[in-house]
Amino acid sequence: MGKIIAITNQKGGVGKTTTAVNLSACLAELGKKTLLIDADPQGNASSGAGAKIQGATLYEVLLGIATAQNSVVQTDTSGMSVLPSDIRLAAAEVEMVGLERREYRLRAALRELKEQYDYVLIDCPPSLGLLTINALTAANSVLIPIQCEYYALEGVRSLMDTVTRVKRGLNPALEVEGVLLTMLDGRTNLGLQVVAQVKKHFKGKVFATTVPRNVRLGEAPSHALPINRYDPRSTGAEAYRSLAREVLARNGERVK
Numbered sequence: 001m002g003k004i005i006a007i008t009n010q011k012g013g014v015g016k017t018t019t020a021v022n023l024s025a026c027l028a029e030l031g032k033k034t035l036l037i038d039a040d041p042q043g044n045a046s047s048g049a050g051a052k053i054q055g056a057t058l059y060e061v062l063l064g065i066a067t068a069q070n071s072v073v074q075t076d077t078s079g080m081s082v083l084p085s086d087i088r089l090a091a092a093e094v095e096m097v098g099l100e101r102r103e104y105r106l107r108a109a110l111r112e113l114k115e116q117y118d119y120v121l122i123d124c125p126p127s128l129g130l131l132t133i134n135a136l137t138a139a140n141s142v143l144i145p146i147q148c149e150y151y152a153l154e155g156v157r158s159l160m161d162t163v164t165r166v167k168r169g170l171n172p173a174l175e176v177e178g179v180l181l182t183m184l185d186g187r188t189n190l191g192l193q194v195v196a197q198v199k200k201h202f203k204g205k206v207f208a209t210t211v212p213r214n215v216r217l218g219e220a221p222s223h224a225l226p227i228n229r230y231d232p233r234s235t236g237a238e239a240y241r242s243l244a245r246e247v248l249a250r251n252g253e254r255v256k
Contacts (some may be wrong), residue, residue: 002117004110006139007131007175008124011155014147018217019243020123021048022236023143025226026244030255032118035072039085039091039106040130041090045123050222051082052077059088060135063095068109075141077226093130098194102130102168107138119176119247128162136166141177147196148184148210153201176202178250180243182211195248209242210237 007020018041024036038045039058046053051073056066061083072081096102106122114120122135122236136142142163146152167174179202185191197204217236221228227237245255 001104002114002120003250004120004139005141005143006122006124006135008145009144010126010159012126015145017044017123020045020121020230022227022240023243024080024121024137025077026240027119029228030244033079035081035117037122038085039135040125043086043088043211046082046084047224048194049082050224051075053084058083059092062092062105069111082148086238096130103133103137106134110138130191136174137170141175143177145180145182145199147182150199152194162213176205183213184210185213207246209239209246213240
């Protein structure tokens with residue numbers, strides 16, 4: 001059975017989509033069959049992974065118009081598939097409000113799919129609305145990217161409160177997979193101070209891997225390629241390979 005990991009932080013610009021795309025690709029590179037679900041109406045994970053929308057998207061899946069099975073598209077990255085989204089998904093948040101068991105729509109849709117993948121990663125929107133609640137309700141765990149900047153922990157309390165509420169009322173099995181420090185500039189005192197602050201706040205939950213500031217990571221999405229294919233030798237690619245190995249190790253898997 002595939003493990004479902006929601007990647008979320010309601011603060012924008014923290015490397016959430018970058019992490020979703022590149023962790024998916026690096027897990028696939030390590031031989032794991034992965035599915036990336038784009039739950040952000042901006043659709044950046046879909047385009048960044050090179051997924052071409054050919055028919056139904058997550059919008060139709062959540063509203064019961066199409067099945068997840070028939071909406072998944074293959075990418076040119078071996079072992080990596082995408083359930084894509086575009087701007088239509090923004091309407092789903094409103095349209096789902098009146099639906100029965102609205103928080104469980106994604107969980108129900110994935111029931112037929114999760115057995116086919118080793119890992120299912122969900123790229124959440126930068127908000128704590130119904131799309132994110134659906135992702136957290138469907139997930140086994142949550143991965144939280146935090147940017148190494150002055151206001152790093154701003155809003156994290158609200159996110160953790162939401163995780164606690166979902167765990168209490170909707171998904172008792174939900175756990176924190178880990179906290180990932182992104183956009184680290186190790187040359188600055190501020191970056192190192194933020195690392196220390198986050199590690200103190202999330203005792204034992206912070207990944208040893210940190211993602212540095214890297215120009216190639218920013219360029220890769222414009223070429224519709226994950227970093228391990230766009231520039232395999234870049235520091236960004238090495239960071240996400242390291243993260244993939246760490247995720248596997250945390251889940252008791254043998255790491256190549």
